[in-house]
Amino acid sequence: MRRVILIASALLPHPIRGRYREQWLADLRDAPEAGVGRGQIAWGALAFAATAPRPWPAMSFDNLRARRVGFALALAAALLGLTTYPGYSVGGILPAPWGLLQFAFDTLVVALQVLGPIVAVVVVSAVRETPWRERAGVRMLALAAAAPLVPALLGRGDNLYLYPAALAYPAAVALILAALGLRHSGAPSRYRPRAVVGAAALVASAGLGGVSLAAIGWIGRVPLVTSEPVGSALYEEWLRLKVEFEQRVDVLLVASAITVVVLVAAVTVIGILGRPVSLTAATIGAALLAVFGSAQLVQFLVLATPTAGWVDGPGVMGTLVRLATVVAVLATIDGVRQRLPRSPGAVDRRPRTRSVLSG
Amino acid sequence: MEPLIRVTPATVDVLAALQESSDPVWGLAIIKSSGRPAGSVYPILDRLERSGWVTSVWEDEPDRSGPRRRYYELTEGGARAARPHVSARRVAVAARAATA
Numbered sequence: 001m002r003r004v005i006l007i008a009s010a011l012l013p014h015p016i017r018g019r020y021r022e023q024w025l026a027d028l029r030d031a032p033e034a035g036v037g038r039g040q041i042a043w044g045a046l047a048f049a050a051t052a053p054r055p056w057p058a059m060s061f062d063n064l065r066a067r068r069v070g071f072a073l074a075l076a077a078a079l080l081g082l083t084t085y086p087g088y089s090v091g092g093i094l095p096a097p098w099g100l101l102q103f104a105f106d107t108l109v110v111a112l113q114v115l116g117p118i119v120a121v122v123v124v125s126a127v128r129e130t131p132w133r134e135r136a137g138v139r140m141l142a143l144a145a146a147a148p149l150v151p152a153l154l155g156r157g158d159n160l161y162l163y164p165a166a167l168a169y170p171a172a173v174a175l176i177l178a179a180l181g182l183r184h185s186g187a188p189s190r191y192r193p194r195a196v197v198g199a200a201a202l203v204a205s206a207g208l209g210g211v212s213l214a215a216i217g218w219i220g221r222v223p224l225v226t227s228e229p230v231g232s233a234l235y236e237e238w239l240r241l242k243v244e245f246e247q248r249v250d251v252l253l254v255a256s257a258i259t260v261v262v263l264v265a266a267v268t269v270i271g272i273l274g275r276p277v278s279l280t281a282a283t284i285g286a287a288l289l290a291v292f293g294s295a296q297l298v299q300f301l302v303l304a305t306p307t308a309g310w311v312d313g314p315g316v317m318g319t320l321v322r323l324a325t326v327v328a329v330l331a332t333i334d335g336v337r338q339r340l341p342r343s344p345g346a347v348d349r350r351p352r353t354r355s356v357l358s359g
Numbered sequence: 360m361e362p363l364i365r366v367t368p369a370t371v372d373v374l375a376a377l378q379e380s381s382d383p384v385w386g387l388a389i390i391k392s393s394g395r396p397a398g399s400v401y402p403i404l405d406r407l408e409r410s411g412w413v414t415s416v417w418e419d420e421p422d423r424s425g426p427r428r429r430y431y432e433l434t435e436g437g438a439r440a441a442r443p444h445v446s447a448r449r450v451a452v453a454a455r456a457a458t459a
Binding site: 019041 | 385386387388390391396397398399400401402405418425426427428429
């Protein structure tokens, strides 16, 4: 039973964990004296732990900022990683089962691209206390993320809307991060997790929509990768190299994309639960992304050179951006010392009362 | 003190258990006297405390080693707000007993 109590208290948010652990252990010890079953105490503790409200924990300003910035940047890093796949899978010819995976993943990408901005704008608009910077940033990102839909609606051709949209991404992300991280508010807010989820959804949409399109656009400008064949023999040779290259690259990219999706889900869930371990999760996620990023950087440099003297510029640039984001995440998380509030049990200095049951 | 959005029969039982004693009451004693399971009483006490109806303190029992008990009592506003709920509950229980 004691172990159940310890597990139940471990499930609670950090600020109240110590208090309830001590209270329940005392209740468990004295349950026979009070004529209450020990199993009932353990069950009650578990039920409480499962249903306890988890407001955004009251933290010092530094912790609040570190948590928000770290969480947001971790998601951004994960999503930047995610965008690499759709950018480079376009035009790929994949054997089964990778083709099926590509189809499934592209479907997910499109769904996120369409639903992400809608969800984020609705969520942020519903929160009355959302600061103006966050509102403005989210709406700006929603417009930017809608850029990929314009050519689909208007037909093929140059999408001039994409260029201002690309400029809107960093501005909007800066606004959101400023609102999430730099707002001086010590008051817990039950709406804040929803705001973070909304902003994260926007970052996802922005990344998926903008970076992938930008990468595709850059690829299209590279003479070697153009679909205009110089000569049939050269074109056949190029196509053979391209298919061979993309088959090898896509296997790794599919694997990394699946891993990134899992990481994003894990970081999001843990972050929403409001536990201090979210920082740890973000660190692990960022470190894993760094590993994938490094692997892909090497692969792009080595494999993306079908002819001498040619380097996959978008691939290298995209990977460097991802790595820089990961470095920012790690620096932010590790650079701020944690000053979590002590548990109520540890700081309780109020006058103690006499026991009414112990006589 | 915040008003409670929903005052369930279990909440009223907990309020009644707290109201019956002029001293702070041990959480386990509330479980026993209210007749409600711990899985209901713990969340109710937490909700009452967050809403300002109840305060809690650690026991002061130097002779007892190990983890300390937690004692609860109604705040002044909580006691005032609880009174009509507890009275209404008693009336309803008495009416049911009379018709049975």
